[in-house]
Amino acid sequence: MNQPTVRQALQTAQTLGLERLDAQLLLLHALGKPDSDRAWLLAHDDDVLPQAGADLFRQLGLRRAAGEPLAYIAGYKEFFGLRLKVDARVLVPRPDTETLVVWSLDILQDPAMSAQPRVLDLGTGSGAIAIAVAHSLQAAGRPAIVVAVDASADALAVAQENANSLHADIQFLQSHWLEEVSGHFHLIASNPPYIASADPHLAALVHEPLQALVAGSDGLNDIRQIIKQAPEHLHPGGWLLLEHGYDQSDRVRELLAGRGFQQVQSRLDLAGIARCSGGQWLGAC
Template identity: 75%
Template structure:
């Protein structure tokens, strides 16, 4: 019995409800080729797959059709130009979070050694993106990344080692085990309300990294309360939050005594990050 061609396999994947790009990336993964080789599929559209590849591709498609994130299936996700290894122990890095990295780098346009803290690092995306950017610019910095999950820290450490980036990792519930003061604290904490109906679509990702109480702001409240004792004079606290939380987060920052409180828009034009400067 003949095996399907590349074109036929991709068509079958789409009947399962997969988007064409996802199907192409899964087929490349099954073939052992990089995600950048999509042009190869076009040039070999009539090539028959081996039985082993056809079966592997079908299994990958079924996983994706069940809602498992593509990044978990292929084991990696690009973030801020870095290829990060990810799996079910950490959230999949989102493009919107690059807004937080851009803002962080903007605020770090200073001279001398920079002290930076990433709270809730997960895969290490924010800390590693900042470390890589500062290293490329020849800017000396000490980057510290915190997470309460030992599993997440294992993923982050592996990413740091593979990318050749120096980051100090601390296992801690937010700032409990953190000492010292920083020029900048950046965080993408859980911010989804515990009863939010959108959680069903995120069932494959770690729940503890997604939800934060009835209104989704419990962790943000705690970070804003504790951050000043870990900020240098003039240091910044920058937070990612939900699409409808900017006003409330700005109010929390203002009430805590932060100045220059403001928000930044994500790629869709939504207020995705808010922060302020500490001047007691």
């Protein structure tokens, strides 16, 4: 059988239902080329693919057509300018979560903040938030103590590998939310599960770990628990920042205010959706 050209292989992939960008990235991966080399595909449109590359591309294309995330197939995901290893043990980091990182850095780099703030990332998964924060603070010459927590030993193994490869100084702890955590922090940030158990969107997320997605009938069980427990681990003036669903900001702000947090507010993601909410803990109430 004749081997396909670059153009023919991409056309075939699109007949399987793959988006053009996904097909291009998978073909580059199959050929051992970087994601940034999409111009190479255009310049070599009529090149015949080598047998091994064509076979691998077909295999990868079938996996993507079956709904497996592109990041799992490639083995990595770019997040906040960093390349993170990801696989089925952790959620794929989403660009929306960068909103939480930016907000965290705004607080931590405030001149009024402690000279060496203590930061806690609850439910770290791949380590995306903790590593992005630690890496940014290190680059800015701002020392910080960053602790990353997850209930999953598998997730912590992935996060530790990412921290090592990116030279991020992070302490890791296995804990269900704050149960095993000790000490106080100037900032607690979390991207917890927030999808309702009957949400129809779950059907498209079957390849990702369910325990990192679903939080009860309204999606707020874990957020409630974190808001209830967090003040016991915050310094006076410390902040709790939470990512949540596109339609949950009002309810999350209510929960924060009801627990006694001040300056309760939300931040918008790139699509203009209230994606994160948080508040400042000023002391016992």
